[in-house]
Amino acid sequence: MTNNHSTDTKNDIPDIVIGRLPIYLRTLKLLQSEGKEVASSQELGERLGISSAQIRKDLSHFGEFGKQGTGYNVAYLCSQLEKILKVDCIWPVVLVGAGYLGHALASYNGFEDRGFRIVAVFDTDPEKLGKRVGPLRVEHPRAIPDYVRSHKCQIAIIAVPAEAAQEVANTLIEAGIKSILCYAPITLTVPKEIRVEYIDPVIHFQHMTYYLEKHCLDE
Known part of the structure; x- marks a missing residue:
């Protein structure tokens, strides 16, 4: 449950999108631990029960992280999400x-x-x-x-x-x-x-x- 008083005034990204980013990051970390180097939005979606289109739309708020037909570099996307969420520090x-x-x-x-x-x-x-x-x-x-x-x-x-x-x-x-x-x-x-x-x-x-x-x- 969340108190949604605060908003992202910098770019007005919907809070529900921000709320999904840690879930994406957790899944990517798991894929990384399994030795996966590349993952598609479809693979992420199947693991999370979220449509691949939704994942691509969410990530597009922050830039382009993958190539069509190639997927996402897992380590790179992890590092980018950590920066976005400001958890690339303690x-x-x-x-x-x-x-x-x-x-x-x-x-x-x-x-x-x-x-x-x-x-x-x-x-x-x-x-x-x-x-x-x-x-x-x-x-x-x-x-x-x-x-x-x-x-x-x-x-x-x-x-x-x-x-x-x-x-x-x-x-x-x-x-x-x-x-x-x-x-x-x-x-x-x-x-x-x-x-x-x-x-x-x-x-x-x-x-x-x-x-x-x-x-x-x-x-």
């Missing part, structure tokens, strides 16, 4: 919430090779303060403003209960955070220039169950 990310989810996120080693590194973890629980979460020590949220400004962080993850999420978001935004990945089951109220992406597994479960025959644990 972005520092702060994490608020050192519970089970926070532990899992801070310990996950799959972020860095895709352009992100969690550099600090914050929590108000006195029992968690000073303890290690992954490679980091938990700090009190009062340190957020100084940390965000001194390390020029623009991205944060919120992994706290719903009742605390808005206050945490306010603190992060006041500190200078521009983008938030929110795991709390709540819709945040934020200024229009702040981008929020939501991850709520229950929403996806409920979407799926609509299509299933009902068979619950209490039946």
